[in-house]
Amino acid sequence: MKMNKTLFFMAMMAATLTASAQLKPRPDAFPPVQEQPDGKAVTMASTVEEMADWDRYPTYPVYLEMMQRWAESFPQLCHVDTIGTSIRGRLILSLYIDVQTDDDLYRPEFFYSSTIHGDEVTGFVMMLRLIDTLLNGYNSNPLYTNLINRTRISINPLANPDGTYRNGNNTVQGAVRYNANMVDLNRNYPNPFGVATATPPCPPQGGTVIGDIVPPRGGQGGVKAALQPENQAMIEYMEAHHFRLSANLHGGAEVMNYPWDSFTSAEMPHPSASWWQEVCKRFVDTSRTYDNSHFRDTYNCGYTAGGDWYVITGGRQDYVNYYLGCNEMTMEISTQKTLSSNRLPEYWDFLQHSLVNYIGEIHNAPDNPIGVESPLSSLHSPLTVYPNPACDIVTVDGLQPNCKIELFDIAEHRILSVSAPSEGRVQLDLATLRPGVYILRCGTAATKLVKR
Numbered sequence: 457m458k459m460n461k462t463l464f465f466m467a468m469m470a471a472t473l474t475a476s477a478q479l480k481p482r483p484d485a486f487p488p489v490q491e492q493p494d495g496k497a498v499t500m501a502s503t504v505e506e507m508a509d510w511d512r513y514p515t516y517p518v519y520l521e522m523m524q525r526w527a528e529s530f531p532q533l534c535h536v537d538t539i540g541t542s543i544r545g546r547l548i549l550s551l552y553i554d555v556q557t558d559d560d561l562y563r564p565e566f567f568y569s570s571t572i573h574g575d576e577v578t579g580f581v582m583m584l585r586l587i588d589t590l591l592n593g594y595n596s597n598p599l600y601t602n603l604i605n606r607t608r609i610s611i612n613p614l615a616n617p618d619g620t621y622r623n624g625n626n627t628v629q630g631a632v633r634y635n636a637n638m639v640d641l642n643r644n645y646p647n648p649f650g651v652a653t654a655t656p657p658c659p660p661q662g663g664t665v666i667g668d669i670v671p672p673r674g675g676q677g678g679v680k681a682a683l684q685p686e687n688q689a690m691i692e693y694m695e696a697h698h699f700r701l702s703a704n705l706h707g708g709a710e711v712m713n714y715p716w717d718s719f720t721s722a723e724m725p726h727p728s729a730s731w732w733q734e735v736c737k738r739f740v741d742t743s744r745t746y747d748n749s750h751f752r753d754t755y756n757c758g759y760t761a762g763g764d765w766y767v768i769t770g771g772r773q774d775y776v777n778y779y780l781g782c783n784e785m786t787m788e789i790s791t792q793k794t795l796s797s798n799r800l801p802e803y804w805d806f807l808q809h810s811l812v813n814y815i816g817e818i819h820n821a822p823d824n825p826i827g828v829e830s831p832l833s834s835l836h837s838p839l840t841v842y843p844n845p846a847c848d849i850v851t852v853d854g855l856q857p858n859c860k861i862e863l864f865d866i867a868e869h870r871i872l873s874v875s876a877p878s879e880g881r882v883q884l885d886l887a888t889l890r891p892g893v894y895i896l897r898c899g900t901a902a903t904k905l906v907k908r
């Protein structure tokens with residue numbers, strides 16, 4: 457959705473005024489350097505000009521002003537989207553690069569989003585610098601020009617502004633992972649396959665499922681905390697677009713993390729796993745040609761299937777892949793969450809080429825075989841299946857009495873066919889099925905079912 461300019465300016469002025477009121481006098485010759493307890497130095501830029509060397513973090517007003525200046529300086533190339541507002545009323549913005557040309561060339565949509573964890577701020581500055589580099593390189597750098605001519609690019613540098621500016625608009629010191637409700641936004645998205653947030657492991661053969669399995673709500677999975685405003689806004693923004701490739705950026709490790717996060721690759725390999733591995737390898741290899749020391753802290757190859765590293769539920773990556781039909785991965789780009797600001801240029805030096813090239817991967821990206829762009833996408837169903845994923849016994853509810861229940865594998869081979877009992881509910885034993893995704897049909901209704 458396009459920015460409402462008046463709203464943006466009002467919000468920007470309000471932020472500036474708030475910030476001014478909080479500013480303490482300081483010697484002009486010295487920027488506000490703040491030592492963190494672990495010795496990391498966080499230097500803030502209080503003006504856009506102080507961002508010139510990209511070795512500081514912007515205050516919140518400076519961030520807003522940078523976004524606005526780009527939109528004003530490159531009106532033929534970009535505009536600012538307001539994705540939404542945080543709990544504390546801060547803006548969640550995206551700089552949308554969409555070149556105005558006479559041709560009607562189809563340009564797929566790409567999306568970068570950083571810092572859903574408020575204290576993981578390296579990506580925040582990397583995204584700002586990427587915007588600046590792409591816009592200023594248009595018509596002078598052939599790579600950037602070609603990329604922009606062929607791709608619509610949306611860049612959201614800061615997905616969780618309340619977490620980042622936890623201690624006020626003028627510093628990222630004291631930033632926290634969470635939003636203002638202290639909810640981890642990357643554990644707050646609906647889970648794929650209608651999986652409840654906490655899925656217990658499969659018990660040994662013949663055992664019983666222990667744990668609290670929550671039936672899916674509206675086919676969207678159980679969620680621990682209510683969907684937070686930041687995520688609600690992000691979902692609406694992403695649904696309004698048709699992103700084909702995206703990434704969300706984090707810190708605390710250096711590793712490329714491709715789907716799924718909700719399952720190990722043994723439980724459920726992603727259908728495009730080999731493509732993801734190639735993309736990850738190119739990203740890591742390119743960065744290592746500029747600094748060979750990076751992306752080694754977690755896996756020596758520098759990448760992993762998310763669930764093989766550790767399984768999470770409620771993550772954004774799996775939501776985007778499953779529900780939006782967009783190929784999204786998670787990029788952990790710095791071992792330190794809040795990097796010393798004087799190291800930001802060093803990170804840019806080894807990351808910038810990989811970040812630019814990843815946008816270009818959109819032109820090789822596969823059709824998402826799982827998400828809404830797939831033939832499975834039309835599955836809207838009164839059926840509920842739980843648990844899902846299932847190890848053995850599942851309960852299917854909402855059946856039309858006496859209709860035929862059929863189970864198909866992903867290649868549409870029929871595995872099972874039984875009649876629904878008159879009470880509209882049945883239990884099926886899936887113990888002998890191989891792990892994977894299946895489609896359960898009953899009359900015109902259908903739903904996805906995962907065997908673990």
Ligand SMILES: [Zn+2]
Nearest residue numbers: 573576706707
């Ligand atoms: Zn994170």
